[in-house]
Amino acid sequence: MIKSEIRKQFKQQRQALTEKDVNVFQDLMLIQFQELHLPYIQFLHVYIPMPSSKEPDPAPLVDWMRFRDLGLNIVYSKIIDSDCSMQHFISDDTTEFDLNQYGIPEPMGGIEIKAGQIDAAIIPLLAFDNIGNRVGYGKGYYDRFLANCRADVLKIGLSFFPPVSSIDDIENFDKKLDFCITPERVYAF
Numbered sequence: 001m002i003k004s005e006i007r008k009q010f011k012q013q014r015q016a017l018t019e020k021d022v023n024v025f026q027d028l029m030l031i032q033f034q035e036l037h038l039p040y041i042q043f044l045h046v047y048i049p050m051p052s053s054k055e056p057d058p059a060p061l062v063d064w065m066r067f068r069d070l071g072l073n074i075v076y077s078k079i080i081d082s083d084c085s086m087q088h089f090i091s092d093d094t095t096e097f098d099l100n101q102y103g104i105p106e107p108m109g110g111i112e113i114k115a116g117q118i119d120a121a122i123i124p125l126l127a128f129d130n131i132g133n134r135v136g137y138g139k140g141y142y143d144r145f146l147a148n149c150r151a152d153v154l155k156i157g158l159s160f161f162p163p164v165s166s167i168d169d170i171e172n173f174d175k176k177l178d179f180c181i182t183p184e185r186v187y188a189f
Contacts, residue, residue: 010126014054028183045075045121056158078106115148132176132189146175
């Protein structure tokens, strides 16, 4: 299947999930994530889910990681529309957020860091395949962001659904995942 078909299908599948489904899947994904043996991470980039899209919420995973690694810095991004890039800010208890044009909370400021400082990123997606390719929302923000990260940055996706067999229209600039967490298992690529 091509990305546009996959986007349509998985948006529909997500919308069909009940609140109970989402809550159960979230709990199972946390259990799967806890089994993942990650190296020390100083800077973790995390997305904030769009409320209406029923995206997996990385917050429970982040809470667990903060408990495990007291020195962990959580990084949130702000979209820069003029060049489809993102700015990255370390978050703390005083960070204020404002909704962007997509309804996603973004940090209003803070300590900015460069993409090259980030050790791992939890990345939004609609679907992924058996070899770690992902289908995002089609704007390319995360592919551009990941292109500016170090080569060894860990790329972690979250999906309520298992992988599709293949994504037919992968481009050279598309960045593969290292892991994808689902309710059933962790996929390593």
